[in-house]
Amino acid sequence: MKRGLIITVVLLACALFPLKAQNCLPQGASRTFKPGEEISFSLMFKWGAVNTEVGQAKIKVDSIAYRGAPAYHSVLQVKSAPFFDAFFKMREYFQGWMAPEDLRPLKFIRDTHEGKYAATNLYYYDWNKMVIHADVSSTSMGSKTLDIPLKQCVYDIGSILYYARSMDTGKLRVGQSYPLTFAIDDEAFDVHLTYKGKEVVKARKLGKVRCMVFSCSVVQGALFSGEEEFLFWISDDGNRLPVGFICPLKIGSVRGWLKSDYKNLKYEFSSLQK
Numbered sequence: 001m002k003r004g005l006i007i008t009v010v011l012l013a014c015a016l017f018p019l020k021a022q023n024c025l026p027q028g029a030s031r032t033f034k035p036g037e038e039i040s041f042s043l044m045f046k047w048g049a050v051n052t053e054v055g056q057a058k059i060k061v062d063s064i065a066y067r068g069a070p071a072y073h074s075v076l077q078v079k080s081a082p083f084f085d086a087f088f089k090m091r092e093y094f095q096g097w098m099a100p101e102d103l104r105p106l107k108f109i110r111d112t113h114e115g116k117y118a119a120t121n122l123y124y125y126d127w128n129k130m131v132i133h134a135d136v137s138s139t140s141m142g143s144k145t146l147d148i149p150l151k152q153c154v155y156d157i158g159s160i161l162y163y164a165r166s167m168d169t170g171k172l173r174v175g176q177s178y179p180l181t182f183a184i185d186d187e188a189f190d191v192h193l194t195y196k197g198k199e200v201v202k203a204r205k206l207g208k209v210r211c212m213v214f215s216c217s218v219v220q221g222a223l224f225s226g227e228e229e230f231l232f233w234i235s236d237d238g239n240r241l242p243v244g245f246i247c248p249l250k251i252g253s254v255r256g257w258l259k260s261d262y263k264n265l266k267y268e269f270s271s272l273q274k
Helices: 004-012 082-088 158-166
Strands: 037-049 052-068 069-080 090-098 105-114 118-126 133-136 142-149 177-184 187-203 207-217 230-236 244-246 255-259
Touching: 004 052, 052 090, 052 255, 069 082, 069 158, 142 187
Parallel strands: none
Antiparallel strands: 037 052, 037 255, 052 069, 069 090, 090 105, 105 118, 118 133, 133 142, 177 187, 187 207, 207 230, 230 244, 244 255
């Protein structure tokens, strides 16, 4: 699974939720975010006694015009910490355009550089023909242009987080699983998401946060054994903020924690226990 996906999958393979149409996450009537919101994460690697920060991620969303119509525009940037640049320099840049009425993706751009590996994706979503028109390239597969079949609830890194945060949590049931389809590069991956219930989690340098807990199956590959699951926490308040995640690897785990420099939240961060 070399396609630059530790952070891609981690951040939001956690990247929460797209599904078969009849099993899509139930959506609320209003948005849990507003244009101008900015949040950031510390990215950690833990292996035994080793627990060190290896990078950071920043996510923001704004309003924009797309082909003459209103849209949301999200930007996710991931970079390795300066110390680790000498060993494994990582730069990830994702953009997503979403329809405001239902958050379906309209366009997606990926630009990844991880060590000697590089990849780009350009997606245009054709909801009339139900295909993604994709131009993709990477150092491992070269360049190709193709159409990826489009199910009703297929999402990408540019849109998936905001779609997930808009779920109607009153309709979730503990232990219930949802099939997911997540598009990246020239493929769509099917995994499963399970709602685990609620708990208070201690987020690094932020404090205790009342959260909803989810797990997500991991695709077996070079980094993952396929036996473990992602765990991730979403704030149990109006914002539905991604608070943290743990992604098990074959050696150690990658963890991410929400930082305290969030800006322009739509609601009070009431689940944070001060």
